[in-house]
Amino acid sequence: MVLLSVVRHAENCTEMEVNTIWLAILSAAFGGLWFFIREKFDELKRIDILLNKTREEIARDYTTSAEVQRITDHIDQRFNRLEEKIDQLIRGTSK
Secondary structure, eight states, X not given: OHHHHHHHHHHXXXXXXXXXXXXXXXXXXXXXXXXXXXXHHHHHHHHHHHHHHHHHHHHHHSOOHHHHHHHHHHHHHHHHHHHHHHHHHHHHHHO
């Protein structure tokens, strides 16, 4: 009877040791997986921030259509004045 109790106790210890080892393995695996996933989310957040900064820089470098229209009007005025001066020179030399 005592021997049977000792054998059962030894079996329970072995099962407990196997369970402990199994839990340690699972904990290490889930810990590694959690670390990997957290690292990927941090990298994704970093890339998202860089993408937003890139969008802001690109938007800053482009001009609006109003600015383009203003510059185009200014250039047209300059060309008109230049045309007038050329016309005056041609009229002055042809007389």
